Amino acid sequence: xxxxxxxxxxxxxxxxxxxxxxxxxxxxxxxxxxxxxxxxxxxxxxxxxxxxxxxxxxxxxxxxxxxxxxxxxxxxxxxxxxxxxxxxxxxxxxxxxxxxxxxxxxxxxxxxxxxxxxxxxxxxxxxxxxxxxxxxxxxxxxxxxxxxxxxxxxxxxxxxxxxxxxxxxxxxxxxxxxxxxxxxxxxxxxxxxxxxxxxxxxxxxxxxxxxxxxxxxxxxxxxxxxxxxxxxxxxxxxxxxxxxxxxxxxxxxxxxxxxxxxxxxxxxxxxxxxxxxxxxxxxxxxxxxxxxxxxxxxxxxxxxxxxxxxxxxxxxxxxxxxxxxxxxxxxxxxxxxxxxxxxxxxxxxxxxxxxxxxxxxxxxxxxxxxxxxxxxxxxxxxxxxxxxxxxxxxxxxxxxxxxxxxxxxxxxxxxxxxxxxxxxxxxxxxxxxxxxxxxxxxxxxxxxxxxxxxxxxxxxxxxxxxxxxxxxxxxxxxxxxxxxxxxxxxxxxxxxxxxxxxxxxxxxxxxxxxxxxxxxxxxxxxxxxxxxxxxxxxxxxxxxxxxxxxxxxxxxxxxxxxxxxxxxxxxxxxxxxxxxxxxxxxxxxxxxxxxxxxxxxxxxxxxxxxxxxxxxxxxxxxxxxxxxxxxxxxxxxxxxxxxxxxxxxxxxxxxxxxxxxxxxxxxxxxxxxxxxxxxxxxxxxxxxxxxxxxxxxxxxxxxxxxxxxxxxxxxxxxxxxxxxxxxxxxxxxxxxxxxxxxxxxxxxxxxxxxxxxxxxxxxxx
Amino acid sequence: xxxxxxxxxxxxxxxxxxxxxxxxxxxxxxxxxxxxxxxxxxxxxxxxxxxxxxxxxxxxxxxxxxxxxxxxxxxxxxxxxxxxxxxxxxxxxxxxxxxxxxxxxxxxxxxxxxxxxxxxxxxxxxxxxxxxxxxxxxxxxxxxxxxxxxxxxxxxxxxxxxxxxxxxxxxxxxxxxxxxxxxxxxxxxxxxxxxxxxxxxxxxxx
Numbered sequence: 024x025x026x027x028x029x030x031x032x033x034x035x036x037x038x039x040x041x042x043x044x045x046x047x048x049x050x051x052x053x054x055x056x057x058x059x060x061x062x063x064x065x066x067x068x069x070x071x072x073x074x075x076x077x078x079x080x081x082x083x084x085x086x087x088x089x090x091x092x093x094x095x096x097x098x099x100x101x102x103x104x105x106x107x108x109x110x111x112x113x114x115x116x117x118x119x120x121x122x123x124x125x126x127x128x129x130x131x132x133x134x135x136x137x138x139x140x141x142x143x144x145x146x147x148x149x150x151x152x153x154x155x156x157x158x159x160x161x162x163x164x165x166x167x168x169x170x171x172x173x174x175x176x177x178x179x180x181x182x183x184x185x186x187x188x189x190x191x192x193x194x195x196x197x198x199x200x201x202x203x204x205x206x207x208x209x210x211x212x213x214x215x216x217x218x219x220x221x222x223x224x225x226x227x228x229x230x231x232x233x234x235x236x237x238x239x240x241x242x243x244x245x246x247x248x249x250x251x252x253x254x255x256x257x258x259x260x261x262x263x264x265x266x267x268x269x270x271x272x273x274x275x276x277x278x279x280x281x282x283x284x285x286x287x288x289x290x291x292x293x294x295x296x297x298x299x300x301x302x303x304x305x306x307x308x309x310x311x312x313x314x315x316x317x318x319x320x321x322x323x324x325x326x327x328x329x330x331x332x333x334x335x336x337x338x339x340x341x342x343x344x345x346x347x348x349x350x351x352x353x354x355x356x357x358x359x360x361x362x363x364x365x366x367x368x369x370x371x372x373x374x375x376x377x378x379x380x381x382x383x384x385x386x387x388x389x390x391x392x393x394x395x396x397x398x399x400x401x402x403x404x405x406x407x408x409x410x411x412x413x414x415x416x417x418x419x420x421x422x423x424x425x426x427x428x429x430x431x432x433x434x435x436x437x438x439x440x441x442x443x444x445x446x447x448x449x450x451x452x453x454x455x456x457x458x459x460x461x462x463x464x465x466x467x468x469x470x471x472x473x474x475x476x477x478x479x480x481x482x483x484x485x486x487x488x489x490x491x492x493x494x495x496x497x498x499x500x501x502x503x504x505x506x507x508x509x510x511x512x513x514x515x516x517x518x519x520x521x522x523x524x525x526x527x528x529x530x531x532x533x534x535x536x537x538x539x540x541x542x543x544x545x546x547x548x549x550x551x552x553x554x555x556x557x558x559x560x561x562x563x564x565x566x567x568x569x570x571x572x573x574x575x576x577x578x579x580x581x582x583x584x585x586x587x588x589x590x591x592x593x594x595x596x597x598x599x600x601x602x603x604x605x606x607x608x609x610x611x612x613x614x615x616x617x618x619x620x621x622x623x624x625x626x627x628x629x630x631x632x633x634x635x636x637x638x639x640x641x642x643x644x645x646x647x648x649x650x651x652x653x654x655x656x657x658x659x660x661x662x663x664x665x666x667x668x669x670x671x672x673x674x675x676x677x678x679x680x681x682x683x684x685x686x687x688x689x690x691x692x693x694x695x696x697x698x699x700x701x702x703x704x705x706x707x708x709x710x711x712x713x714x715x716x717x718x719x720x721x722x723x724x725x726x727x728x729x730x731x732x733x734x735x736x737x738x739x740x741x742x743x744x745x746x747x748x749x750x751x752x753x754x755x756x757x758x759x760x761x762x763x764x765x766x767x768x769x770x771x772x773x774x775x776x777x778x779x780x781x782x783x784x785x786x787x788x
Numbered sequence: 789x790x791x792x793x794x795x796x797x798x799x800x801x802x803x804x805x806x807x808x809x810x811x812x813x814x815x816x817x818x819x820x821x822x823x824x825x826x827x828x829x830x831x832x833x834x835x836x837x838x839x840x841x842x843x844x845x846x847x848x849x850x851x852x853x854x855x856x857x858x859x860x861x862x863x864x865x866x867x868x869x870x871x872x873x874x875x876x877x878x879x880x881x882x883x884x885x886x887x888x889x890x891x892x893x894x895x896x897x898x899x900x901x902x903x904x905x906x907x908x909x910x911x912x913x914x915x916x917x918x919x920x921x922x923x924x925x926x927x928x929x930x931x932x933x934x935x936x937x938x939x940x941x942x943x944x945x946x947x948x949x950x951x952x953x954x955x956x957x958x959x960x961x962x963x964x965x966x967x968x969x970x971x972x973x974x975x976x977x978x979x980x981x982x983x984x985x986x987x988x989x990x991x992x993x994x
Contacts, residue, residue: 125805200804269807275799278812288822308843312836316829323822330815372844457881458859459888464895548813554802624848626855631892633943635848663943667936670897670906681905682896743906743936769942 876954
C-alpha cells in the first residue's frame with residue numbers, strides 16, 4: 024500500500040477502504056495554520072495588555088490617562104473583544120484549520136477561502152480597535168461592534184462555514200470525529216446567535232439602535248452573551264481538546280459514549296441557560312427559572328468534557344511533570360471543571376442575588392478565560408509550534424516557566440477578585456442592628472477593594488509576561504525554521520459511495536431473563552447507532568441546528584408573545600430629544616460597563632437605590648442598559664436622587680470633587696466638546712421606525728426642543744453656582760438623560776421641561 | 789498502564805488521524821447526578837410556579853413588612869413635631885438610623901459629615917430654607933426641586949423623615965473636615981429655644 028515516494032505517507036488502517044480503491048494524493052495546508060498561530064499569540068498579547076491596563080485603572084483612576092479614548096468604559100469592550108474574538112477566535116481557527124484537514128484526510132476546501140477568512144478576521148479586529156476606543160458601540164456586551172463591522176463578521180463567518188462544510192463534503196474519512204462535531208456546533212450556533220442579537224436600525228455609519236427594547240433586548244443579549252461563552256469559548260475548545268489532548272498524551276479518548284452524550288446535551292441544554300444572567304431583574308420569573316434549571320442540568324454535560332479530558336490522560340500522567348503541553352492541558356481542563364461547576368452554582372437564584380453585579384462574576388469569567396481558554400491555546404501552540412515550524416521548540420524550558428508564571432498569575436488574579444466579589448456582595452446587603460444599611464455610602468464598598476485590585480494587576484501582569492515569553496519563544500523557533508518547509512504528501516482513497524454501515528451488534532443480555540425493552544435499552548445505551556449519524560454530515564448538521572433553534576424558540580416565542588409579562592406604565596414616555604442624545608453619550612462612553620440600571624427586588628437594593636425596576640419602565644430602551652457589573656452605583660433612579668445638574672457638572676469634571684475616593688475617570692472632554700445634534704434627526708427617525716412614539720412634528724423640531732431643554736438645565740447650573748455656557752457642551756445632554764432616569768414612574772403632573780412644540784402638536788415630550 | 793488487563797476497557801475499532809477511543813461506559817455517579825439535576829427541574833417548577841412556593845416578590849413584601857414593623861417598634865410613635873425631631877439627638881439608636889439614611893441618600897451632595905458639597909453645609913449656623921427644626925422635615929418631604937434638592941416623600945414615610953430631620957438638625961455645630969462656605973441668610977436661634985410648649989404641631993402631610 025505504501026507509495027514509492029519517500030515523503031508520501033499512506034493511511035493503511037481505515038476499515039472502510041475498498042480493497043481495490045484508487046488512492047488519491049494530497050497534502051495539508053499548514054501555512055494557514057501558521058498564520059492563525061501567529062495571529063493568536065500576537066492578539067493574545069494585545070488583549071492581555073489592555074486587560075492589565077484596565078485592571079490598573081480600577082486600582083488607580085489615573086491610569087485612565089486623562090484621555091477620552093483610554094477611559095475604562097471605552098477600553099473594557101476593547102479588552103473583552105480582543106480576548107474573545109482575536110485571541111480565542113484565532114486560536115479556534117488555528118485548531119480547526121490544523122485538525123480538520125487531518126481528521127478528514129483532505130486539504131481545506133479552498134486555500135483562497137482560508138486566506139480570505141484569515142485576512143477578513145484580522146481586518147475586523149483592527150476595525151474593532153479603531154472604533155471601540157472612539158465610542159462607536161452598540162452598547163451590548165460582546166456585541167459592541169457597530170453594524171458595518173457586524174456585516175463583515177457575518178460575511179467572514181459564512182466564508183468560514185463554506186470552507187469548513189466544503190472540506191467536510193470532500194473528506195476521505197467517512198465518520199466525523201467528535202472534534203468535528205463540536206466545530207459544526209460552533210459554526211451553526213454562532214451564526215444564529217450573532218445575527219439575531221445584532222439586528223439593529225442604523226442611525227448613521229457607526230451608530231445604531233437594537234431592534235429590541237428593554238426586557239426583550241436584555242433576553243436576546245444574554246441568550247447571545249451566554250451562548251458566546253458556550254459556542255465560542257466552550258464547544259470549539261472541547262473540539263480542540265478532543266484532537267490535541269489525545270495527540271499530545273498519545274492515549275485513546277476515555278469514552279466514546281460519553282462524547283456522544285455530553286455533546287448532544289451541551290448543544291441542546293446550553294441555549295436555554297442565558298436568562299441566568301438576568302435573575303431578579305425585570306425579566307419574567309418563568310424565564311429566569313428556566314435559565315437556572317437548565318444551568319443546573321448543564322453541570323454534568325459540561326463535566327462530561329472534563330472527565331473525557333482528564334481520564335484520557337490515564338496512562339500518560341507520568342509524562343505530565345516533564346511535558347509543558349500536558350501541564351497546560353491538565354490545568355486548563357481542571358479550570359474547565361471548576362468553572363462549569365461554578366456556573367450552575369452562580370445560576371441558582373439565591374446565590375446570584377449575592378454574586379450578581381460583583382467581581383465574583385469577573386473572577387468566574389477569568390477562571391474560564393485565563394485557565395480554560397488561555398491554557399488550552401498555549402498548550403496547543405506549544406504542541407504545534409515544532410510541527411508547524413518543523414524545528415524543535417527554541418526554548419522548551421521557557422514553556423514550563425511560562426506555565427508556572429501563568430498559573431501563579433491566574434491564582435493571584437482570581438483569588439483577589441473572588442475576595443473582592445464576596446466582600447462587596449456582603450457589604451451591599453449588610454444591615455446594622457437598627458435595620459439600616461451598614462455600608463450606606465457607596466465608596467465604603469470600594470475602598471477596601473483597592474489593595475486586592477493591585478493584586479489583580481500583579482496576577483494579570485504575570486499572565487501577560489508568560490504570553491510574552493510564549494511569543495518570544497515562537498519567534499526564536501520561527502527563526503530556526505528550515506529554508507523550505509517540507510510538505511508531506513499523503514495518500515488515501517476517496518469515500519466509497521456504496522458503503523453501508525455495518526449492522527449494530529445486538530444486546531448481550533440473556534434473552535430469557537429480561538424483558539425485550541431492557542435489551543433494546545441496552546443496545547441504545549451502547550450508542551453504536553450514533554456511528555451512522557457521524558457518517559452523514561448533512562443530517563448531523565441539521566440535527567445540531569434543530570437542537571439549537573428549538574431550544575431558543577422555547578424561550579423566545581413566549582417572551583415576545585406574552586403581553587402580560589411587560590405591563591405598560593402610562594407615565595413612561597419616550598426620552599426627549601436631548602435625553603436621547605445624552606443616552607447616546609452614555610452608551611458611547613461605555614457607562615454601562617460600570618453602572619447598572621436595574622434595581623432588583625431585594626430589600627438591600629430598595630433601601631440603597633429606591634423602588635425596584637419594573638419591566639414597563641424600559642419599553643423605550645433601545646438597547647437596554649441594565650449592565651452586568653456595579654463598579655459604580657446603580658443609576659436606575661439617579662434622576663430621583665440627584666436632580667442637581669451642577670453636581671453632575673462637577674462630578675464629570677472631577678469625580679473625587681463630589682465623591683472623595685471615587686475611582687471613576689474624569690470626563691473633562693464632556694465639558695469641553697460642543698453639544699452635537701447632527702445625528703439627532705436620524706436617531707429619532709430610527710427610534711420612530713422601532714415603534715417609539717415620536718411624532719413627525721417632534722422630529723422636525725427636535726433641535727429646537729433639545730436646545731431649549733439644554734438652556735433650562737444650563738440656567739439651573741448657573742443658579743447652583745456652576746459654570747456658564749453648559750448648554751453648548753456635550754455634558755448637558757448626558758445630564759438631561761441622568762436627571763430623567765427612573766423618574767417616569769413617579770412623574771408629577773407635568774414633565775420637567777414643557778416644550779412649545781409638544782404642546783402645539785399634542786405629542787408627548 | 790495502571791489498570792490490570794482484566795479491567796482494560798475495549799478500544800473501539802475505528803480511529804481518526806491516529807486517535808482511538810475507548811468504549812468505556814458513562815461513570816455511574818455522572819449518570820446519577822445528571823438524572824438528579826434533570827429531576828430537580830419539575831420539582832422546582834411545581835413548587836415555585838404552580839404550587840405554594842413564594843415568589844421573589846412575595847418574599848420581598850414579607851421582608852419589607854417585617855423590617856418596617858421592627859423599625860416602628862424600635863422608634864415608637866414619631867409625630868411630626870419639634871420635640872420629636874429634636875428628641876432624635878438624645879437617642880443614639882435613632883441617630884444611627886438617621887445617620888444611615890443620611891449616608892445612603894444625602895451625603896452625595898451634603899458630604900458624609902454634613903460639611904456640604906454640591907448642597908449646603910448643614911453644620912454651620914446659616915440656612916437657606918430652615919427657620920425652625922420643622923423646616924427640615926418640610927424640605928425633605930417636598931424638596932426644593934429647582935435648587936436640586938429632591939422630594940423624599942415618595943421614598944420615605946413621615947416617621948422615617950422625622951428621624952432624618954432630627955439627625956440633620958443634630959449636625960448643627962459639628963466640625964466637618966471640609967466645611968463649605970456659609971449659604972443663605974436665615975440664622976435660626978439655637979434648637980433648644982424651640983422646645984417651648986407654645987410650639988405648634990405641623991399638620992402631617994399625607
